Amino acid sequence: MSAARSASRLDRMRGSRLFVPIFALAAILLLDLVFVPGFFKLEMKDGHLYGSLVDILRNSVPTVVLALGMTLVIATGGVDLSVGAVMAIAASVACILIDPRIVGVNLQGNITAVVGDPTYSFMPIPVVILVSLLAAIVCGLWNGLLVAFFRIQPMVATLILMIAGRGIAQLLTNSTKIIIFNDAFAYIGNGFIVLPFSLAIVAALFAGAWLLTRRTAIGLFVESVGISFRASLYTGINEKLIKLFVYAFCGFCAGIAGLIAVSSIRTSDANQIGLYTELDAILAVVIGGTVLGSGGRFSLLGSVLGALVIQATQTSMYAIGVPASAITAVKAVMVIVVIVLYSRQVQDAGVIISTRLGRRQTAA
Amino acid sequence: MTGSETDIVVMDSIDKSFPGVHALDRVNFRLAHGEIHALVGENGAGKSTLVRILTGAERQDSGTISLDGVEVVIKSPPHAQALGISTVYQEVNLCPNLTVAENLLIGRQPRKWGRIDWKAMNRQASEMLRGLDIEIDVTQRLDSYSIAIQQMTAIARALVISSARILVLDEPTSSLTAHETEQLFRVMRKLKGEGIAILFITHFLDQVYEVSDRVSVLRNGTLVGMYETANLSRLALITLMLGRSLTETEDIARQKIESGRHIGTDALLEAEGIGLVGSIAPFDLVLHAGEVVGVAGLLGSGRTEMAQLLFGIDQPTSGSMTIDGKTVKKYSPIGSIERGVALCPEDRKAEGIVADLTVRENIIMAMQARRGWFRHLSMSEQYEIADKYIKLLNIATPSADQPIRNLSGGNQQKVILARWLATNPRLLILDEPTRGIDVGTKADIQKLVLALAEDGKSCVFISSELEEVLRTSHRIVVLRDRAKVTEFAGDIDEHSIMQAMAGSEAEAGSEAMAGSGA
Numbered sequence: 001m002s003a004a005r006s007a008s009r010l011d012r013m014r015g016s017r018l019f020v021p022i023f024a025l026a027a028i029l030l031l032d033l034v035f036v037p038g039f040f041k042l043e044m045k046d047g048h049l050y051g052s053l054v055d056i057l058r059n060s061v062p063t064v065v066l067a068l069g070m071t072l073v074i075a076t077g078g079v080d081l082s083v084g085a086v087m088a089i090a091a092s093v094a095c096i097l098i099d100p101r102i103v104g105v106n107l108q109g110n111i112t113a114v115v116g117d118p119t120y121s122f123m124p125i126p127v128v129i130l131v132s133l134l135a136a137i138v139c140g141l142w143n144g145l146l147v148a149f150f151r152i153q154p155m156v157a158t159l160i161l162m163i164a165g166r167g168i169a170q171l172l173t174n175s176t177k178i179i180i181f182n183d184a185f186a187y188i189g190n191g192f193i194v195l196p197f198s199l200a201i202v203a204a205l206f207a208g209a210w211l212l213t214r215r216t217a218i219g220l221f222v223e224s225v226g227i228s229f230r231a232s233l234y235t236g237i238n239e240k241l242i243k244l245f246v247y248a249f250c251g252f253c254a255g256i257a258g259l260i261a262v263s264s265i266r267t268s269d270a271n272q273i274g275l276y277t278e279l280d281a282i283l284a285v286v287i288g289g290t291v292l293g294s295g296g297r298f299s300l301l302g303s304v305l306g307a308l309v310i311q312a313t314q315t316s317m318y319a320i321g322v323p324a325s326a327i328t329a330v331k332a333v334m335v336i337v338v339i340v341l342y343s344r345q346v347q348d349a350g351v352i353i354s355t356r357l358g359r360r361q362t363a364a
Numbered sequence: 365m366t367g368s369e370t371d372i373v374v375m376d377s378i379d380k381s382f383p384g385v386h387a388l389d390r391v392n393f394r395l396a397h398g399e400i401h402a403l404v405g406e407n408g409a410g411k412s413t414l415v416r417i418l419t420g421a422e423r424q425d426s427g428t429i430s431l432d433g434v435e436v437v438i439k440s441p442p443h444a445q446a447l448g449i450s451t452v453y454q455e456v457n458l459c460p461n462l463t464v465a466e467n468l469l470i471g472r473q474p475r476k477w478g479r480i481d482w483k484a485m486n487r488q489a490s491e492m493l494r495g496l497d498i499e500i501d502v503t504q505r506l507d508s509y510s511i512a513i514q515q516m517t518a519i520a521r522a523l524v525i526s527s528a529r530i531l532v533l534d535e536p537t538s539s540l541t542a543h544e545t546e547q548l549f550r551v552m553r554k555l556k557g558e559g560i561a562i563l564f565i566t567h568f569l570d571q572v573y574e575v576s577d578r579v580s581v582l583r584n585g586t587l588v589g590m591y592e593t594a595n596l597s598r599l600a601l602i603t604l605m606l607g608r609s610l611t612e613t614e615d616i617a618r619q620k621i622e623s624g625r626h627i628g629t630d631a632l633l634e635a636e637g638i639g640l641v642g643s644i645a646p647f648d649l650v651l652h653a654g655e656v657v658g659v660a661g662l663l664g665s666g667r668t669e670m671a672q673l674l675f676g677i678d679q680p681t682s683g684s685m686t687i688d689g690k691t692v693k694k695y696s697p698i699g700s701i702e703r704g705v706a707l708c709p710e711d712r713k714a715e716g717i718v719a720d721l722t723v724r725e726n727i728i729m730a731m732q733a734r735r736g737w738f739r740h741l742s743m744s745e746q747y748e749i750a751d752k753y754i755k756l757l758n759i760a761t762p763s764a765d766q767p768i769r770n771l772s773g774g775n776q777q778k779v780i781l782a783r784w785l786a787t788n789p790r791l792l793i794l795d796e797p798t799r800g801i802d803v804g805t806k807a808d809i810q811k812l813v814l815a816l817a818e819d820g821k822s823c824v825f826i827s828s829e830l831e832e833v834l835r836t837s838h839r840i841v842v843l844r845d846r847a848k849v850t851e852f853a854g855d856i857d858e859h860s861i862m863q864a865m866a867g868s869e870a871e872a873g874s875e876a877m878a879g880s881g882a
Contacts, residue, residue, distance in 0.1 A: 216740045220721075231716055235729045235783065236734060
C-alpha cells in the first residue's frame with residue numbers, strides 16, 4: 001500500500017514542472033557543501049548580511065527580472081532577443097534625465113557643484129524612473145506590434161531592436177559614459193535593508209506578475225494563444241492584444257533590469273549594460289520548464305528558480321576556482337544538459353523507469 | 365474465403381493494457397489474401413490499438429501474430445514495412461512542397477552519371493500511378509492536387525517501398541468528397557484483385573457496405589465477431605457496435621417534429637446579400653429562434669466559408685446582417701459572442717480544442733473571453749461550470765483537470781459544445797460537429813441540437829453527411845460552388861437535395877429519370 005503510494009508520489013514529483021530546476025539547484029548547492037568550505041557561511045556586518053548565498057541572490061537579480069517578462073513572451077510561442085538592448089536604452093534615458101548636459105541642456109549654477117553632488121538630479125528621481133520605464137515599455141510595444149500585427153517571426157522582429165537598440169542607447173548619451181553621483185538613484189542597485197534592496201524589487205515584481213497572470217484571465221489566455229492561436233481566435237480571445245501585452249510587459253521588465261544595472265555601476269555604459277543578458281533570461285525560462293518555440297504552459301516560479309540555477313552555477317564555479325573566461329563553457333554544458341533533460345526521449349524513459357519502479361514496488 | 369490457408373494475417377489472443385484501460389481483451393483477428401476487410405467500432409473500442417500493434421507502433425502484452433503461417437514479432441513500424449505491412453493514415457504523411465514524383469521516389473531516385481536522372485524518375489513515377497489508374501502530371505507539387513490524389517500517392521509509395529502485401533488504411537476517407545472516395549475505392553478494388561490484403565478502418569457505415577468483403581466489429585476491447593458484409597444488415601451491424609439496439613433514429617425524428625412546433629416567427633438573424641469576394645457569393649439568410657437550419661453541399665461548396673462569415677471570422681465585402689433587428693457593425697469572434705452567436709469550427713484539432721489545457725479551462729474559455737481579462741472566474745466558479753457541463757453532456761473524462769488532448773474525439777467535441785453552451789448563445793453554428801465521431805456520440809449530438817432548438821435557440825447545422833442534415837433540420841440550405849443555390853422546407857426529400865447539390869449535369873440526368881418515372 002505504502003509502496004504504491006510512494007510510487008505515485010514519485011510520478012507526481014517527476015510530473016511537476018518545478019522538478020528539474022529544484023533538482024538542479026539542490027545538486028549544485030550539494031556540490032558546494034562538499035567542495036567549497038564556508039560556502040554557506042553568512043555574516044552580519046553593519047546590519048548587512050554577507051555570504052555566497054546572498055551573492056547568488058543579488059547577482060541573479062537582472063536575470064530573474066528579465067526572465068519574468070521573458071516567460072510570458074515564450075509562453076505565447078515567441079521570444080524576445082532585445083531585452084539586453086532595452087536595458088541599455090532604459091539606462092541611457094535615466095542617465096540623461098539625471099544629468100542632461102550631454103544633450104545640450106545648460107545647467108544653471110556651478111558645474112563643479114553639480115558634478116559630485118550626491119543629491120543633485122535634473123529631474124526628480126521618481127520622474128526619472130517613470131520615464132525610463134515608459135521608454136522600455138514603448139520598446140516592448142514596438143516588438144509586440146511587429147509580432148502581433150505584422151506577423152513577423154518573433155526572433156526576427158526582436159532581432160531588429162536587439163541590434164538597433166544599443167545604437168539608440170549610444171545615440172541618446174552621445175556615445176559617452178555619464179557618471180551618476182545621485183545617491184538616491186544609486187540606492188536601487190546598491191541599497192541594503194539587511195538584504196540587498198534590489199531583492200525587494202524582485203519580490204514585488206514577482207508578486208505583481210503572479211497576480212496579473214493568475215488572478216486575472218491573462219495567464220490562461222497567454223497559454224491558450226501559445227498552444228493554439230487559431231483556436232484562441234475562434235474562442236473570442238484577442239490574441240493580438242495578448243501578444244502586444246506580453247511584449248510590452250517584457251519591455252517593462254527589461255526597463256527595471258536596466259535601472260538596477262545602471263544604478264549599481266553608477267555609469268551609463270551603453271555598450272556593456274545588459275550585454276548577452278537575453279541569453280541568460282531565455283535559458284532561465286527554459287530551465288524553469290516553459291517550452292521555447294511552442295509555448296503554452298508557463299511557470300513564473302520555475303523561471304525564477306532557473307535564473308537561480310544559472311547564478312548558483314556561476315558563483316560556485318568562481319568559488320571552486322574556474323577562471324571567468326571558462327564560465328561560458330560551463331554554461332554551454334548546462335544548456336546541453338537542460339536540452340537533453342527536456343527532450344522527448346529522456347521524458348519517455350523517465351515514464352518507463354518510474355512505471356517499472358512502481359511495478360516492482362507493488363510486487364514487493 | 366474464410367479457409368485458414370488463405371489467411372495472410374492471423375492475430376491470436378491479442379491482449380493489451382494501458383494504465384487504467386484494458387484496450388484489447390484476447391482479440392482474434394484474421395485477414396485474408398485479396399480481401400477488403402473493414403474494421404469498425406465506436407471510439408475507444410480498440411481499433412487503433414489493434415492497428416498500432418499490427419503496424420509495429422505498439423507491442424502486445426500477450427498473444428501471437430503470424431504472417432503466412434509464420435509467427436513473427438513486429439518490433440517497429442519500419443520492421444512492419446519490411447514484413448510487407450504498409451499503412452496510410454488519415455493525414456497524408458508526405459512532403460507537400462515536393463513534386464509528386466519526388467514524393468514517390470525520394471531516397472530511391474534513379475541515377476545517371478552520379479546525378480539524379482529526372483526523366484527516368486518522372487517516367488517511373490507516372491508508371492507507378494498509372495498502375496493505380498491515375499493519370500496526372502507528376503512534376504507538379506503534391507499540394508497542388510486534391511487530398512484524394514495525395515492519399516493515392518501515399519498508397520502508391522507504400523506499395524512500392526515495401527512491396528506491400530498488406531495495406532492498412534486508417535480512416536482514409538474522412539476528408540474526401542464523394543467523388544474522391546469513389547476514386548479511392550476503385551484503387552482499393554484493383555489492389556484487391558492483385559491479391560493484396562486491405563484492412564480498412566472507417567466510421568462511415570455506407571462505405572463498409574460499398575467496398576468491404578468482410579467486417580470485424582470491436583466493442584470495448586473485445587472482438588464481437590467477424591462477418592461477411594453482404595450477409596449482415598445495417599441495423600444488425602449498428603446493434604453489434606453499440607451493444608444495444610438503435611431506436612434513437614426514431615427518437616430523433618419524433619423530437620424533430622416536436623421541436624418544429626415551437627419555431628418563432630420573428631427573425632433572429634437576417635442576412636441580406638452578405639458575401640465575401642473569393643470566398644462565398646452574396647446570399648440571403650433568415651434564421652428564427654427554435655429552428656435548426658441544415659446546410660448541405662459538397663466539400664468546397666462554401667459551407668465553412670458561410671459559417672465563418674456569419675461568425676465574423678471573415679469580414680464581408682458586401683451586404684449586411686442584422687441580429688434582433690440591430691445591424692451588425694463589428695464582424696469579429698468576440699463581437700459575435702457578445703451578440704450571442706457561437707461557432708463550433710470544422711477543424712476541431714486546429715480551431716477547436718486547446719490541446720494542452722484541461723477540460724475545465726477549455727470549457728470556461730469562451731465565457732472568460734466574453735467577460736474580458738480582468739473579471740476573472742474564480743476556481744470554484746470554473747469547477748462548478750465545468751462539472752455541470754461534464755454531467756449534462758455526459759463527457760467521459762476522469763476529472764475536469766484532465767488535459768483535453770487525452771480525450772477521445774467525440775468527447776473533445778462535447779467539450780467544445782460545452783464551451784459555447786456556457787456562453788448561453790442564442791444562435792449556435794455547428795460546422796461538421798460529428799466528423800470522426802462514433803455512432804453513439806453522433807446520436808447524442810443530434811439530440812442535443814434538437815433539444816437546444818426546443819429551448820428556443822437557433823442552430824445552423826453543417827454536415828457532409830446528408831442523412832444527418834435531413835434528420836435534424838427543419839429547413840435546409842443548399843450550397844454549390846461557393847454560392848447559395850436554394851432552400852428546402854417542410855417535407856424534404858433526399859433526392860431533390862442531391863440534385864441541387866450536384867448541379868446542372870445531374871439535373872439533366874434527373875430529367876431523364878423524372879421522364880421514366882412519369
